[in-house]
Amino acid sequence: MKRILAAVSVLFSLAASGLAQQPPAEKPAPKVTYIQAGRLFDGTGDAVREKMVIVVEGERIQSVGAAAETPIPAGATVIDLSRATVLPGLIDCHTHLGARADRYDPIYDFKDTPFQSAFAGVLNARTTLEAGFTTVRDVGSAPFLAVDLRNSINEGFIPGPRVVASGPGISITGGHGDLNNYSPQTRVSMFPEERDYGIADGVDQVRHVVRAQLKYGVDVIKILASGGVLSKGDSPGAPQYTVEELKAAADEAHMAGRKIAAHAHGAQGIKNAITAGIDSIEHASLIDDEGIRMAKEHGTYLVMDIYNDDYILGKARDFHIPEEFIEKEKAIGRLQRENFAKAVQAGAKMAFGTDAGVYPHGDNARQFFYMVKYGMTPAQAIRAATSNAADLLGRSQNIGSIAPGKYADVIAVSADPLADVRALEKVGFVMKGGVVYKDTLTGKSK
Numbered sequence: 001m002k003r004i005l006a007a008v009s010v011l012f013s014l015a016a017s018g019l020a021q022q023p024p025a026e027k028p029a030p031k032v033t034y035i036q037a038g039r040l041f042d043g044t045g046d047a048v049r050e051k052m053v054i055v056v057e058g059e060r061i062q063s064v065g066a067a068a069e070t071p072i073p074a075g076a077t078v079i080d081l082s083r084a085t086v087l088p089g090l091i092d093c094h095t096h097l098g099a100r101a102d103r104y105d106p107i108y109d110f111k112d113t114p115f116q117s118a119f120a121g122v123l124n125a126r127t128t129l130e131a132g133f134t135t136v137r138d139v140g141s142a143p144f145l146a147v148d149l150r151n152s153i154n155e156g157f158i159p160g161p162r163v164v165a166s167g168p169g170i171s172i173t174g175g176h177g178d179l180n181n182y183s184p185q186t187r188v189s190m191f192p193e194e195r196d197y198g199i200a201d202g203v204d205q206v207r208h209v210v211r212a213q214l215k216y217g218v219d220v221i222k223i224l225a226s227g228g229v230l231s232k233g234d235s236p237g238a239p240q241y242t243v244e245e246l247k248a249a250a251d252e253a254h255m256a257g258r259k260i261a262a263h264a265h266g267a268q269g270i271k272n273a274i275t276a277g278i279d280s281i282e283h284a285s286l287i288d289d290e291g292i293r294m295a296k297e298h299g300t301y302l303v304m305d306i307y308n309d310d311y312i313l314g315k316a317r318d319f320h321i322p323e324e325f326i327e328k329e330k331a332i333g334r335l336q337r338e339n340f341a342k343a344v345q346a347g348a349k350m351a352f353g354t355d356a357g358v359y360p361h362g363d364n365a366r367q368f369f370y371m372v373k374y375g376m377t378p379a380q381a382i383r384a385a386t387s388n389a390a391d392l393l394g395r396s397q398n399i400g401s402i403a404p405g406k407y408a409d410v411i412a413v414s415a416d417p418l419a420d421v422r423a424l425e426k427v428g429f430v431m432k433g434g435v436v437y438k439d440t441l442t443g444k445s446k
């Protein structure tokens with residue numbers, strides 16, 4: 001009966017607008033899909049609701065309700081996940097889609113063209129999406145690979161997660177983002193006049209590079225506030241950039257309505273970045289009690305990549321990782337996990353980020369196990385990768401939870417991730433923007 005009324009009202013409105021004789025409007029009504037969720041964790045609280053139905057209209061969620069109160073019309077498109085746990089698409093706030101985890105040998109600094117990274121990015125984007133990550137923040141790639149990748153994915157040209165794109169991480173001369181310890185005759189540069197949009201010294205140069213990156217369409221700025229592990233000749237504990245330089249970068253980013261992330265391992269670099277008004281501290285390996293207190297005060301997110309230590313000290317050796325990098329990782333890897341536990345205990349804001357590309361893309365969810373081992377509840381760890389991550393990205397209105405109006409970014413797993421968070425390492429169903437990209441759960445394999 002309802003359907004007849006609907007049909008009548010459509011005819012009536014067509015007639016009223018004088019279009020009754022015209023061919024149908026170009027845009028068909030958005031497709032409606034009913035997802036039956038056996039268990040639903042919506043990404044916000046601790047609760048799991050059983051026997052729910054998510055109604056998806058086009059690319060967004062129209063409603064979420066109890067199955068008993070959500071009649072499904074005959075002939076409707078139904079996705080039966082009634083034996084699975086359904087969650088929001090996961091978000092990884094620290095990836096490098098253009099990076100390969102078998103490229104540790106320094107020879108690739110000279111052998112690879114940027115096209116190599118682009119090919120890797122196409123493959124890694126798909127792998128990441130199929131692992132259940134429907135949004136990633138890419139925080140460092142050749143100029144402007146992440147922007148192009150984002151655009152190609154948004155056009156529907158290639159499959160991948162939503163990409164929040166940065167340019168190259170902005171570095172001091174001789175810092176984590178520079179090519180160090182080779183002869184001054186060595187040149188690896190596509191844009192020498194702009195120092196590859198990545199090297200800047202002093203407040204004016206920092207402002208210029210941030211503006212230049214914005215000109216080419218980045219969503220977020222990444223700056224390197226301390227030395228790094230996977231770079232030659234610098235120390236992870238040492239600050240890079242002054243507070244004034246970091247503040248100039250943060251101010252430029254914020255003026256343009258963008259967020260800014262700072263790579264920082266050492267305690268002083270972390271504090272400098274927080275003082276400067278940076279939105280998230282990446283790695284935060286050697287954060288001390290004062291740093292944790294400052295992060296809480298300023299509302300700064302910590303994005304601590306506590307899985308990849310396993311890979312750097314394990315498999316990366318097969319790929320000729322320089323001994324210097326291994327020594328640096330040994331010095332900070334265990335401390336980073338302990339400091340993660342302290343930050344969780346203290347109630348600092350945490351968002352999920354893994355440094356994918358250092359280890360193989362697609363294994364992102366392996367970090368959940370460590371987040372729980374070092375003090376989070378499974379629900380807390382999942383929120384770090386859903387609602388909290390969306391908050392850090394400034395995109396809570398669109399992603400990060402299963403609620404009406406949000407993009408229909410929906411995943412499902414057969415085991416219970418709230419009992420064993422490792423269930424998220426085997427995501428069996430992935431929908432992004434209402435489109436199913438993976439389905440090994442409903443029997444309608446795609």
Ligand SMILES: [Zn+2]
Pocket residue numbers: 094095096139140355
């Ligand atoms: Zn990184």
